[in-house]
Each structure stands twice: as structure tokens, then as C-alpha cells.
Amino acid sequence: MATQEDVKLTVLTAKDFASNQDVRWCPGCGDYAILNQVKKVLAKIGSRKEKTVFIAGIGCSSRFPYYVDTYGMHSIHGRAPAFATGVKLANPELDVWLVTGDGDGLSIGGNHLIHALRRNVNINIMLFNNRIYGLTKGQYSPTSEEGKKTKSSPMGSIDMPLSPISIAVGAEASFVARAVDVDKDLGTMLERAAEHKGTSFVEIYQDCNVFNHFAFKYATDKSTKEDSIVRLEHGKPLIFGADRDKGIRLTMDGKPEIVELGKGIKEDDLLFHDENDERHAFLLSRLMQPEFPEPMGVFYRIADECYEDLLQQQVDAAVKARGAGDLRKLLYAGDTYEIKNPGEGVQSAGLHE
Amino acid sequence: MIAGSEKEVQNVRSATVRFAGDSGDGMQLAGMRFTDTSAVIGNDVATFPDFPAEIRAPAGTVAGVSGFQVNFAATDIYTPGDEVDALVAMNPAALKANIPDVRNGGVVVVNEDEFNKVNLRKAGYPEDYNPLDDEKINNDYKLYRVPVTRLTEDALKDSTLSAKDIGRCKNMYALGVAYYLYDRPLDTTIKFLEDFFGKKKNMPEVAEANIKVLKAGFHFGETAEMFPVRYHVDKAPIEPGTYRRITGNEAAAMGLVAASAKSGKQLIYCTYPITPASDILHYLAAMRHFGVKTFQAEDEIAGICSAIGVSYAGQLGVTGTSGPGLALKSEALGLAVITELPLVVINVQRGGPSTGLPTKTEQSDLLQAMYGRNGDSPVVVLAARSPSDCFYMAIEAVRLAFDSMIPVVLLSDGYIANGAEPWKLPDPDTIPKIPVRHADQSDLNADGVFQPYQRDDKLARPWAAPGTPNLQHRVGGLEKMNVAGSVCYDGENHQLMTNIRAEKINRIAKRIPKLAVDGESTGDLLVLGWGGTYGAITTAVRRAQSKGLKVSAAHLQYLNPFPSNLGEVLKSFKRVLIPELNTGQLRSLIRGKYLVDARGLNKIQGQPFLVEEIVETIDLMLADKFGDREFVQPHHHHVSLDNQSIEPYLGEPVG
């Protein structure tokens, strides 16, 4: 039997994080690639199985907790951020990862996502965006493009899609990033998310190869990829294209435009990425295909205090100011009075704090 | 007693006083002070605050009237009183809303200054009518017209306070008059005003002004040739001890803190504000020094989900709400059932359905607590029966949740949550410890595997807190294989797990107290109740017993499971009456489970029972007047055998 000491000494590999459950996603689903990256990252950053908790809502991606050998909860639809918050309030030492999807996190659970982000509880949120409802077999989701024909929108969706990154930035998130399921940068994004103290939000473009295959083909196909995405690097200009000959700059009235480098346009004329600028992050979140390459990488990052730490500080401050709570004092506070033997005098003990 | 009073003093065994005014008139404060004074001088007391539904109802209107009723007695009492002996009405609207509850011949003190044209119109009185001049009112009641506004201003003419702040002292004038009328000393209130305004809020001028006005009111009673009699209520034979006035919400909060201390688990209260449960959050938010964390979630659903997260992570997760909030929490409560995690949900019931009557009391969430989830999803259901009982039942809820790894719903209601009673404080050392066991390495099986749905003799599964090596496991809403805990869609296993979830509750029946019967253990009639109706039922049954009737009472604090002897108790009486503030929810459970022909007294008026309503129903039942009626309802304070009373409201048929 392994003791606590043994556990500490063991160096874990990605394989060690696999649970004994059969993985049941459709063959070819983008979720596999993400699961593999996550297990690698956990091993790489030295996560301990017993200190790690995966929490998910409902949907294909939300089966995730069953497939990692850590603590986990496959909760109810849309509410994973609330469960994760409770876990962190009870034990701030745990590493909590949250898995959600575009339906789970942005439709039924949009409220909880927004509030988790603004509170800045130290959890890592991965939103698998496949722009479709997979588990319920193919209805349009809040990120499906306008006009999308699905079983529930045979004449085309008339819903305006939303941008998960815009939502995250608008909800005061302290770390916002995006990656593609099969892209080499996913691991790096997850590592940086894990490193970040506070809520990290990573949108992951995920291919549902059954109900929405190739939704992100532009971002994965070798022939189009580098022209359709722009990789963000802090302090560097926004350059993209297979030949790195295109860039994004701001017009005089502050609007982004694509320009070709050379022909009188230098790198210095381009928009430079600043991870700490919220307005810049929002602007980047509005760059969408087909007009613009879609940014990948860390959009925004700022150091801020975590909710669970602030709460603990209040507990500590209260104990310091008032002394550790004493049950007797609590009960016997307020306007107490003594009843002596019936008929005898009574006296008020008065108002106590 | 204050010297100089030469007027007649009448001794009465008990009295009910109601303070009523605009919601800004400070009637709750006046009522609470009157209560504390009465308790301190040795009366038994029971109170009933009645708040307006709209916080910002227009001033001076009937919708904006706030009331506080206190019953004080030289004997044991359990209710705030049926009829009002003395009403203090600060404006016409308060008079209009409350005078129907004053007994014939009762005292009515009004603030005469507020009975002007504008206020009379706001109260909805007809043009050119002033109730103070109404002959019938003057005949039926002892009406005293006191110019409270003017006399308060006179008393404070040298004060530096603003006109607005001076106006705020009116309630103390009225209180002073009431103290005079009922022969109560001022010292407890003076001390309170000094401590509260003077020390705590650091506004000594306000304290001084209030004290001055309080005394002025009292002296007015003494000197004005207005009140021919005053009343005296002797001390009650109360058990010696240290007492305090307690409301149900305060008691519930303290009970949770006590349970946390006794179990060594941190209390994390995750909730969303809702009337009438929010005060529990307010009290707990001020208890950080006990290690208590409060989390005001973004909605009801997040409230319960975060509490479940707390429980999963190994601490004491509690959420609180009222009816509509419990409806929102139902899916998550089902998750707590299937994940078999300890969780406490406090539901302070109010009038429903939907938003219903948010500030009024009702007992209509019993079936929601029992069955309001998808699937066969049993939870433990408890109900507190009085304000101080909320303390003990909150502890009991935590104990059972930990003991059986099960969610527990504790029902309170608006009446006991806001109502107060004197509470003989327990010695905290005598409250038993709550044992908690977390899974550890000894829970691994021979192959070194942890089985999260392994069970003990209570059928509880192990509570393995994240952070513990080798016990990694996944819980969730999908059905799990018994013992192993992996996802399992097998039909036989589902039946087994469904049976286990029910049997866990059945086994709790062996670990809870048997149902006690108040009175003889057999007889002609058992009056069975649950929750906040305890006071009214007990008073009514004792009254029937004192008339020599063979009536007993029993009150359920455990609704799921029922106490193991409930069937026996029911069979020991010829008839069973179940008074409830709903259309018969306990009655349907009792009839369904025990096949007993229980009858109901059902009041759905947002108000607690009057003792008289239960007394009348007892008489009706003993005289076999029910016939084949399953229930009766009170109308205008009397019990009617005619339950088809919607007829008069239907109007003329169309066409």
C-alpha cells in the first residue's frame, strides 16, 4: 500500500493520470487531443493526483473527469463553476480544473461562468468550443455561426453567436487565452493557465467530427492555418501568414486593418500585443474569420487577488480582532436576563456584543 | 412601580399588544423593546412581527403598514395571541388595517396628529369621514387620542436633532404610553437606548432624545386624565436560568455555528438573498471569527451547487432559501442525493405558489421538500417547531447529514423565523459532539483500490476528501455501481441503488427520538401537527384538556423518516385532526402511509393559526360535525364547515 511519503517521491507521467475508465468519445473527436495534452501538462507541472480536482458540467466534454485519475465531479448542466467555487472555499490548497463546453458554459451556465470570472477564484477553466450541441446530437449552440443549418435550425440559425473571449474579458477575467485542440500551442496555454493565480479561462477550438466536422478547418488545415490565425506574443507585433508577411495595424480611427509588410510598412507600424491591456484584449476578441485572422494565445493577463484568499483574510482578521469564536459567548450575548427562583427578582444583563 | 399613580390597576393573566404604523415608524423596534421589558420582568412572551410586502409601499397607505404583536402573560404561553387587547396605531392606515383584530372593549391608542385629511385619504377612508369620530368605534373600543407627533416635538424642543430625527422618536413616545398602560418599568429600554444608540452607533444625542421622549410618553399616561385604568400582568412561573429573546433565523444561524464547533468542520454557508431567509445569511456573515465563511452566490442554483462543492471537499456545506429558491435548487439537490454527500438546506417557508406572499408565513413546501425532484430522490426532512427549536434542529440536521452521508432539508417558516420567544440558554458543553469520519488509507480494499460506494451499517458511503492520497474518485449525476462507484447503466443496479437511497432514510428512524404525546396516550382525538403551528396547537389542546376533553397533541419534527412509533400513536386515538397552513400536505402523507382517516384544518391566509380556530375545530370533530368532509377552513377567525366558499367569489356566470 502506498503511503503519503511514497506518493510524494513518485514522479508522475502523463500515463499516471489516466483513469481506469474507457474513454467514450466518438473516434476522431477533438476531445482526445485535449485530454492527452492535459495529462502531459499535469505531469509536466508536477501536479499531484490527490491534490487535483476536475469538475465538469454536462455535455460531451464534461465527461472529462471520468478519464483522469484525480478527484473529480461530473456535476449538472452549466453549474460547474459554482461547484468549483465551493471546493476552493473549503480547501484553497486544491488544484481545481473545470471542463465546460459552449452549451454548458455559455448557454445554460452563462451566469455562473461570468460570476466565476469576476470573482477570480483560483481555478482553471477550459471551455471546449465546438460550436454545436454534441451530446444531444446536433443542435446549434450559442457559438454557432448565423445561418447555421442544424436539426433544430433547418432553415438556418437566426441567433447571433457570441464570442467566449469577449465575454471573458467583459466579465473581468484575469487570464484569457485561446488555443486549438490539435495545435502545438495548446500545452503551453494550459501550462500558463495553471501557473496563473486566479481564474484562468482558455477557449479551446474543438472539432466535433460527428456533428460539426471541420468547423475550425481554417485553423487546423496546413494550407490555410497560418493565414487564418495570428499567434499572440506579449510585446511583439501582430504578424501572421505562412510567410509572415502580413500584419494587423490600427487605422487613424482605431479600427484594425490587415496590411502587407514591406511596401513602406514596417513592423513598428503594426499593433503590438500587450497582455496587460484590457481594451486591447477586447479588440483582439473581435477579430474573426473570414475578415481577420483569429488570435491564438494569451489575450489578457493581470495579477489580482483571489476570492478565496480575500475570504480567508477576512476570517483571519475577524479572529484577530474578536478572538476565536466562543460558543458560550455567542449564545450568552445579546440581551440576556436571569430568571431566579420564581417570584424572586429578575435582572437584565443588558446588551452585550 | 412608579409612585404617583393613583389610578385603578387591573390584574390580568395575559395581554396582547400590537404596535402598528408606517414601515418607517419604528414599530418593530418599539415592539421588540416592549417584549424584552416584559421578558425581563418575568412574563412569558411570544411575538409576531408582520411586515409589509413592499419595502417601498407609499407612506401612509394600508400596504405600507408594519406591525409587531406581543403576547405576555403570567402563565406559559406559546402564541402571540389571537385577539389584540391594545392597539397602538400611529396613523389612519395602521388603524384601518388593524382594528378588526382588536377585541371588543379593547384599548386603541392613536396618534391623533396624523389623522388629517391627506392621511385619511391615503388610508382609503371615504371623504369627510374620520374614524376617530365614528360612533361605533368609540362604543366598541376604548379609544384614546394622543397627539404623539406634537408631544414628541414639544419634548425635544431644545434638542439639536434635525426635524426628521425628532420625528423618528415618536415610536418611543408611543412605547412610553404603552409601558404606562401595562405597568412596565423603563430601565431595560433606557439601558438599551444608551447601549445601542449611545455606545454602539456613537450617537449619544439620539440616545438622549429617545430616552427623553420615552419618559415623556410614560409621564403623559400618568398625568393626563385620559386613562382610567391600567393593567398589570404578574410574573410567570418560569424555570430559573439565563434567558434571551431569540428569533428562528438567529437560532438557526447559531445552531449551524454550534454544529460546526461540535463537528470540527468549517461552516461555509452558500446562499442567495431571499425573504424571509436572508437574516440567516446576515447573522452568519458576522461570524467570521468562528471560521464561518459565507458565500453570496449569483443565484439560488449557484448557492446550493457551491454548498455541494464544499461538502465534496470535506467541510460543512449549507445553503438557505425560501420556497421559490428551493424550486430552483431542486436539480442540484437531486445531485446531492445521488452523490450521497452531506448537505443541509434550510427552507424558511413563505406563502406560495411562485412569488406568492413573500413576507407572510405558510407551510406549503412540505411536499416540495419531500418530492420536488426528478426521479425517486428521497432526502431527510426536518421541521423546527418554534424559534428556539431552530437552534436544536439545525444541529440535528448537520448530525444526520454527516451520519448518513445524505442531504437534509430543514423546514422553518416566516412565522418562527421572524417571531421571537424567550429561550432558556443551554450550556454549550452539554451539546453532544457530532462525530465525523473521513475515509483514509484503511478504506482501501485488499487490492489497494478505494471504493467510493462501499457502505457501513447505516448504508452511508465513505466521505473521502480531496487531498487524501490514493482515494481519488469521481462522483456525479450519472447512476453509479454500488460499492465500486463507477458509472453504471445496469437496470438491476439502478433498482438496488434506488432501494438503498430509500433504506438509508428508513434506518435513520431508528436513531431519532420517538414521537411524544402531549396528554393521554389514548383518547378521542389526536391533534397532529408539524413545524411552526406548535404553539397554537399546544395552547388549543391544553385548553381542551382543561375542559376535560380526551384530546392529546403530538408534533412532528421529523417528517422523513417519520418517528418509528407514529403508526402506533395514530391508532391509539379515535380521530385524528391535522391543522396545517396549507391545503393538507401532511394529511395526504399520513393518509397515504398509515391509511388513517385523518381530517384537516387548513388555513392559507398568510397568517398563523389563532388558538380559537383550533379549539373550534376540536369541538366540531368531537361532536362529529365533520361528516365526510376531509377538511375545514377558517373564515374571519371562525371555522366554517362550508368549504365551497369560492362560490361567492365567482360572480355571476357569463351568458
Ligand code: SF4
Ligand atoms: S458528438 Fe462530437 S463532441 Fe461529442 S464525442 Fe462525438 S465528436 Fe466529440
